[in-house]
Amino acid sequence: MTTPAIQTHDLTKAYGANRGIHHVNLTVNQGEIFGFLGPNGAGKSTTMRTLLGFMRPTSGSATIFGKDIVTGSVEIRRDVGNLPGEFALEDRMTGRELVKLYADLRGVTDLSHAEEIADRIKADLDRPTRRLSRGNKQKIGIVTALFHQPQLIMLDEPTGGLDPLVQEAFLELLREAKQRGQTVFFSSHVLPEIEQVADRVGIIREGELVAVENPTELTGRTFRHVKLSFAQPVPGEKLKQFLHLDGVDHVDTIDAQHLAFQAHGDMNPVIRLAGEFDLTSIDIERPSLEEMFLRYYNGNTGKEVAA
């Protein structure tokens, strides 16, 4: 059996009031892209920073490629590329100088992959980092995390500050890393981003891992906010047809020209019925993460679902 890329046993890091992570049990397999989803302050960064040895666990244990995160931290970081959630770069150095420094620290001499990544995400390696915008600094951070093609890539909210085209190029880099056999563990509070690339999704809330799911199942189960606006007033009896459809509940607004409700599962019956009316607009929106957590994961903690 292959050694997991990451395995935690009741990993706990307590600091401050109501902060930290509690009894996190998590397994990330080698070669998979694992999304770590949770709202801000849920414990994503604390988990990643504890795994990388920046913080010592209060209790519990964890291994990366079988090495203990406390005693083997330096060895672990040889095979890990890390992008912190918040970071500052050496402001007098250029991106190229930084990559060279990190390559020297790692004993890496071939920087061709750094140039390739920089080219694809349009990272400017030649300007001092103090002159770069937040998004451009983020790109330099991505290059420094990926350039040495580590076995494990750990990225904390990696797409913050990136424009959509660069985000897409970056997600493509992650897919390619997976094809090469690298493992990717990345956190986000944006569900669609994780859906696009992740094989599995771990959901963390208030420091507790509440579920590990397949992203397709997760999004399939997720409800949508549906808002319909009608060109002409519609009699109440006709509007009630929507409310009798399977999966429709939580009516938010109802009047002669507006109807807003929540719907689960298959959207086709809603769309077919809406097509029978003269509509001025139809909006189908995902819930926020916090809404989703309240709906599906409230009170359900510490569960790990096998892949």
Place this chain on the structure above:
Amino acid sequence: MTSINTTATTYPGIQSARAPSTMLAFLRFLFSRYARTITFWGLGISAYTLLLIASFPAFEGTSALDVSQYPEGMREAFNLQSLDTIEPYLSSQVFSFLPLVLAFLPVTAFASAIVGAEERGSLDILFGNPLPRPIFVIATWLAVALLMLVMLGIVGLLSYGAAVVMDVDLELAKAMLAPLNLLPITMLFGGIALVLSAFVRQRAIAVGVPVGVMFLMYLLDIIGKISESFEPLRNISAFKAYGDALQDGMPWGGFILLLAIAIGLAALAIPVFQRRDIYT
């Protein structure tokens, strides 16, 4: 679109540097980081010292350098035996108080190295690399100490050169040893900053405490020199060990003692930093 080599099974990251090469790489980075700051310090100290040496012949033999009318306590406190030669002149005008100024260099450098970097948010990305914390501490200490040593050596050479040019009678050995004597005492206060930097969460504390200790020690040394009854207080002041290299000869015993304490503090910073959580 770049093609993907799906058959790749090795990763450059695995063939990583081991401790010695990591140390050298990090030292190179630190030398470039600190070189500019230390050069500016060296320029300032050199300019001030050269100005005093250059102006000495103009004051030599005049009443401006007559300290016999100064209160005895003041002469004792600042070791003002006579200013009619360059040694006591430089000692009183430069080297008696220069530790109070120059110590800010290692103190601020070491305070910035850990807690300052943590406040800036630059530690996370650096320690994403396989950089052991002991190597981080040792290399940081070595970089500052070696660059200061070079800077102080240059100050000594320039001082000697200025003395030769201005026909001032200053021995090469004294010109070199007086600046060198600054290293252990300033690195001692820097060492306090390094330990605190590895422990506390605010850079201001890592700067403020060693600076406070330094001025307190200086005060104790002065009080102990003025009053015989307070003389034992000098034993807890680093300035007693610092002595007066120009007038009394190089205090090698004090030099070694202060250097040993400075190195001990740097060594203490290693386990302190290893137990520390790095926050963002």
